[in-house]
Amino acid sequence: MWKKDYDRQRPNVYYMELAWAKVVPVYEWNQTPRMAVNAALKDLLNHSDDSYYLLWTACWPNPYPSMNVFFQKVIWEEARKQLQEQELLTSPQHSPTGEGVRTILPDYLVACVGGGSNSQWLFYDFLDDESVNLIWVKAGWEWIESWKHAARFQEPQTWVVEWFKSFFLQNWDGQVKETSSISAWLDYSGVSPQLTYLQNIWRVKMTYATDEDTLQAVKMLMREEGVLPALESAHAVAEAIKLAPTLDKDKIIVVWISGRWDKDLFITAPRLDDKFMGFLRDFVG
Secondary structure (H helix, E strand, O other): OEHHHHHHOHHHHHHHHHOOOOOOOEOOOOOOHHHHHHHHHHHHHHOOOOOOOOOOOOOOOOOHHHHHHHHOOHHHHHHHHHHHHHHHHHOOOOOOOOOOOOOOOOOEEEEEOOOOHHHHHHHHHHOOOOOOEEEEEEEOOOOHHHOOOEOOOOOOEEEEEOOEEEEEOEOOOOOEOOOOOOOHHHOOOEOOHHHHHHHHOOOEEEEEEOHHHHHHHHHHHHHHHOOOOOHHHHHHHHHHHHHHHHOOOOOOEEEOOOOOHHHHHHHHHHHHOOOHHHHHHHHHO
C-alpha cells in the first residue's frame, strides 16, 4: 500500500491487519497507487513460486476486468430490481403478481471513476439501453487547470503501462504523470481498458468533481439522508447534486455509493471539523 494512504487511511490498515493481512507501505517516489502496483509486481516476479497477484479493479489485462465486473454483478441486478419494485409501488393498476409491469429504466446512472470498478459494477447491464445516460465522475483535485488532478479523460494518452493498454495521464517529459485527489482510491493515473473503449465509442459522458465539491457532497448527503459516503463515491454524489436541478422532477437518477466512510475519517474530519485535530492532540498527548 502506498505510504501516503497507509497513513491517511489508517482505519483501513487496522482492519486489514485484524484480518491477518500483512500491509507493506511503499515509499518510492510519490507514494501513489501506481508505485504500490509497481512494487507488488516486482515482488511477484521475485517470488513467483509462492505468490499470486490479484488487483481488485477493472484495470489490467484479461481476466481481471471481467472478474471485477461479474463478481459484483449483484450491483446492477439490484438496481434493476429496485426500479421494477418502484414501478409496482407507483402503479396500482398492475397486478400483485407483477403481470403487466413494464421494465422502467433510469435516465441517468452516475458513478465515480478511479480504475473503473465502481462504474462497471453499476453500468455494465445498462450499456445496451441507449436511453440511459452514463456519467463518469473523475477526481478534479482543487481545480482542473492545475495539472495535478486525476481526471484521466481530461488529457488522455494511450499507453501500455503495468501490462495493459489504456488511457494514462502524461507529464511534459512524456512520463506517467503524478496525480492528486482527496480520495485515495481515485488517485491513479490510468483507467480500465473497458472504460477507454466506451469513451472511444462515445457511450459515456465524463465529468469531474473538485475536492471541495466532494466534501460538500459528504455533508449534504449525511444531513439530508443520514448516509456517509466514501470519498470516492462522494464525487458521484457531487455530480448528482449539480445535475438534479437541471432535470424534470420525473427523471430518475441512480447514484452508486460504495465503500465505508470510516476509512476516510482522517481525511474528511480535519477538513470538516475544526475541533478534530485539537481532539487528537489532546487524546494522544
